[in-house]
Amino acid sequence: MADLLISTLTQGLIYALISFGVYITYSILDFPDLTTDGCFPLGAAVTAVLLTRGVNPWLTLLLSLCVGALAGLATGLIHVKLHVRNLLSGIITMTALFSINLQIAGSNLVVDRGTDTIFTSPVTMSLFGGLNLLGRKLVVSLVLAIVVKLLLDLYFRTKSGLLLRAVGDNGTLVTSLAKDAGNVKILGLVIANALVALAGCIVCQEQRSFSATMGTGQVVFGLATVIIGITLFRRLSFVRGTTAVIVGSILYKACIQVAISVGLPANLLKLVTAVLFLLVLVASGRKGEEIIHA
């Protein structure tokens, strides 16, 4: 039971990185970005290939951030420079990424037990060697989630961050400030998708595998966690959006874990994900209208 709790918490913390990404696109930029579903496995594919080639697992985090940023850049350029609607821009990149991911990884990949991950690397062992693998996974995920959260909180309060929050809230104002609103949107998509790919990277190291279909439903997951988080803490304005979505992510993973524990077949998991999202939408009373929360 304790193991189950720890692994659920770990899942919630790792996947919270997707929630951060979706928080930036959907909640701050008001941009329903489906790139997520292709970008998450992109991070995993790149990581699986790099790990099997013996690259330092910590370096894969950085490289995943970079490829994710490129995916976000693609969606941003399609939307801003080619004037394609936001939903369609994401769909185009997501579809292209499905093939690109397979090109990168070749096929579904397994990272064998002998390969070091961020959970077994010498640095991790020297710091948290006293813990078992499950414990190390929790601690490393917690540290990564908190570091990203704090960096985002800091960023949102910089001039650049303020402009990012302004562009989704009122693009006209950004134009009036003599800034290209399109470029600010692109920057947001770049940051968001870098984080989503980072989530893919960590998940790949955690489960030691990449599969081409692992991205399916991740954007729905992200949206659900953002809506759960923001709805829960609606009246507590001192709780930051980033904190709210971490809680949303953990709660969501807990719900899925409960569904599995009561004997739900794995084939029905995406169905449960979709139904859960619908429930969250209806229960929050938002039904998917804009939830700008800057």
Place this chain on the structure above:
Amino acid sequence: MLEIREITKIYNAGAVTEQCLFDHFSLTVPDGQFVSIVGSNGSGKTSLLNIICGSIPIESGDVLVNGQSIARLKDYQRYASMGRVYQNPSLGTCPNLTMLENLSLADNKGRSFGLSRGVNRRRTEDYRRELAGLGLGLEDKLNVKMGSLSGGQRQAVALLMATMTPLQFLILDEHTAALDPKTAEIIMRLTDKVVREKRLTALMVTHNLRYAVEYGDRILMMDQGQVVLDKADAEKKATSIDEVLGMFNKISIESGS
């Protein structure tokens, strides 16, 4: 100086609904002039502002600032030397950011938006003083989200934000039209004060003929893409509201609206 030279603007070019709004239209506004523009709906007032700001494209002609063409500049590039207040009070501010954050953004216009702190605490007192000058009791609401303020309060802050950094032109697009008469009066007086104090060149589109007569140095009446009345300075001062209203009724009857 702002020069609009021989511009032609056609809406829905090539379609059955094709409509030529401006046909080689020209207008010159010298520095420091406060121009009020009136006219019926569809007369081209707002289109004129949009053309100056680069929000809509033109078929031919040129827009010059101090002799330099700005026709090829994108809208956001033109705003480097312009400020604009819109009819809709929510367009001038970010509803989900606090007033302090909104003012900080406006304060930073013209500089880079990098990774330094977004809100400069040392400027807070200056903001408070400027807000107190508005006389709307906003100086104690710096940490309130903009969206929770009334339309009039937001418009006052929008006016403050638009004129915070040095600028050449202030564009006022029916900026009192969405406000109740009393608030509209306050905003109008504030506008006049700001334009005078900062010696701005201002173009104000309004449906309120009284404002157009009372405020500003020059009055323009537009009809179907043409200037039908243009009086400045002493000539404008001698113009009564009845005269303007009479002219307005005449063009309204002629154009059948």
